[in-house]
Amino acid sequence: MNLVKDIPELINAGVISPETAGKIRDYYGEKGGQSTNRLFVVFGILGAILVGLGIILLLAHNWDEFSRTAKTCWAFLPLLIGQVLCGFVLIKKPESVAWRESGTAFLFFAVGASISLVSQIYHMPGDLGLFLLTWMLLCLPLIYVMKSSIASLLYLIGITCYAAETSYWTYPATESYSYWILLLTILPHYNLLSKTNPESNFMVFHNWIIPLSVVIALGTVAGQTDELMVPAYFSLFGLIYLIGELDFFTRQRPANNGYKVLGLVGTIVMLLTFSFDWFWEHLRKEDFPWNEVFTSPEFLAAFLLTLSGIGLLVINLKNSSLTDIKPIGVVFLLFIVIFIIGLSSSLSVVLVNILVFAIGMLTIRDGARRNNLGILNLGLLIIAALVVCRFFDTNLSFIIRGGLFVSVGIGFMATNYWMLKKRNPNG
Template structure:
C-alpha cells in the first residue's frame, strides 16, 4: 500500500515547498523502511517455524518413546542435534547474510541441544538436577549467539540463566546461594554491546534492553542471605544506577520505549521508597539486631555499598556539567538510602516526605513543560502515597472516601486547566 506522504510529494514539489533533493531523500527513507518491515515477516515466521518444528519432533518422540530400544532412543536423541547443526552449517556457508536463516537455524539448534541433553540423560539414567542441566544447556548454546549472530538465542539465554538463578536461590530449599548467574550474564555482554553500538533502533535491541534490566532486577535478590532485609538498600542503589544510565546522552536521545533503564530506575526507586513509608517495614527491619561488623561484611551491604558508589559516580557525571543546578529530587534518594538505617522510627517519616516531594516536583515539571503525562504521573504518585497511608492509619471510611473524592477532583481540575492553558497558547 502506497504511503500517503509519498503520494503528497508531487504536490509539495509543485508548490515549491520542498526541493527535489529533499523529495528523493524522503522516498529513499520510506523505501528502506518498507524493506525493513518486509524483511521482518520471514524472520518472525522462520523463528516460529523453528520452535514449532523442534517441539513437534520432541512430541513425536515422546509418544512412542517407551516402545523403542535403547539404541533407537540414542539415535533419536542425537537426531535433532545433528539436524540443527546441519541447518546452522548450511546457513554459515550459504546464507550468512540472511537474518531469517540465521535466527531460525540457531533457535532450532538451541532447543535441539536441550532436548538431546535431557533425552540422553533419561536413556542412560545419568544423575543430575535442573540447575546443572540449565547451566550445561546455556553454556553449550552460548556460542550460537556469536557464530550465527543470533539475537533470539541471546534472549533465550538471558531467560535461561535468569530461571537458573531463581530456581537455585528462590525456588529451592535449602537455598543453593549461587552467584554463578552473574558470571553467566557476562557471556552476553559483547553481543548486547554490539547491538547498542550498531543496531540501536532494532527491535532486538529493544527486547535486550528490557530483558537485561528485568533479569538483573529479578536476580539481585540472590545476594540476600542472613541479612536479607539489607537487600532493599541494594535495590534502591541499583535503581539509581539504572536511572542515571537512562539519563546518559546515549539513552536519553532514544525513544522512551528503548530506555528501559530509565523506566525501571524511576519506577523502582518509587516502589522501594513507598515500601519504606510503612512503619511495619521498619518494625520488621529493626526486629533483628545487627552487629556493626556483621552488617559491614554482609554480602547484601557490600552489594549496596558498591552500587551506591557507582550511582554516586554517575550522579556526579550527570550533574557536574551544570554545576548541580538541575538536580531532580529522585536523584538524591540513593544518597539518603543507607542513612535510613540510622534514623530509627523517623525513617518512615522521611520516606513519606521524599515521595511527596517527588510527586510535587513531577507536577511542577509537567506544568512547566505543558505535558499532561508528567503532570498526571505526579498526581498518581501522591494518590498512591495517600492510599498507602490508609493502611497505617485508623481513618473512618467517610474520611477516606472524602479524600479520594478530593483527589479525583484534583485530577479533573488540573487536567482541565492544563488543557485550557494549552489551547490558549496555541491560539
C-alpha cells in the same frame, strides 16, 4: 494521502524536482523493506521454534516404542539438524538476519532437548539448576559464532531461571554467584548491538530483559542480614534509572527505555512499600551482629551498587546541570540516610512519606514546566498511590482518609484543566 502515488502530480505541478522524487521513492522503498525484513525475522524465529517443538512432540508420542540405540539417535537428530542449518547459514546466508536468528533459535532449543533426552535415556542424575547451567554454557558460543541476538535473549532468560531455581525454588537454597559471571559474558554482544543496531527490536528487548534479570537475581545474595537488601535494591533501582538517563537511552522512545521505566517504577513501589511502619518496627528490634555485617554479601552488594550509582550520578551531573537531575535519581542516597535513622528511631517512616510526597510534587512541577500532561499525571498518580497506602493505615480516621481522597481527586481535575487551558487559551 499516499505520497508515493502522488509523486507524478507533485512533479508536474513543480512542487518537487525529479531528483527529490527519486529520493522520496528510495526512502519509502527502504522503509518498507525494513518492515518486511523485520516480519520475516519474527516469523522465521517463530517457525524454527515451532518446528523444533513439533519434532519433540512427535518423538514423545512414539518414545516408548524405540530401543535405547534408536532413542539415542533420535535425541541427537535435532542437534545435528540445527548444526547443519547454522553451518549453511554461516556459509551461504551470513548477512541474512532472518536465516541467522531462526537457525540459531532452532539449535538453541535442540541443545536443551538433546541434553534432557540423553539424561532420560541413560538415567543420569541431576537437578533442574544443573541442567539449565549446562544448557546455557553450551549455547553461549552461539551468541558470538552466529552473532545472534535471539540466542542472547534466550541465554539471559535461561541464566535468570538458573539463578531463581538454585536460590529461590530449591530447598535448601544455594548461592548462585556464577549468575553474575554468566551475565558478564553477554555484555560484549550487547555493546556491539548498541553500536551496530541501536534502534532494533533486539536492542529494545535487551534494554528490558537485562535490568529485569538483574532485579530478579539480586535477591539471591540475601543471607543472614537480609534487611540490608532493602538499601541494596534502592541503590539498584537508582543505578538502573541513572543508566536510563544517559544520552544513548534518552534519545529513544520512553517505551524502549526499560532502564528508566524499571528504575522509576521500582523506586516508587519500594518507597510506597516502606511508607508503612511494619518494616521499621522490625528493623528497630533487630540485633545485628555488627562484627559480621560489614563482611556479609548483602552489605557488599549494597556498597558496590551505591558506589556505582554515585559514579553514574557524577557522570550525569557533568553532562547536565544540577536542576536537570530527576529526584528519582538521588532517592537511593536519601534512603541510606533514612535507613540509618530507622535503626533506632520511628522518624524514618515519616521521612519516607515526606519523600514520596515531595517526589510527586516535583514531578507535577516538572510536568507543568514542560507542558507535558503525561509527566504531570505521573506526579499526581504518585501522590494518589501514597493516599491509597495511607487509607489502609489504621492510625488515620475515616474522615482524614476521605478528605485525602477528595483532595487528590480535585487535584487531578484542577491540574489537568489548568494544563489544557494553558495549551489552548481560546478553548
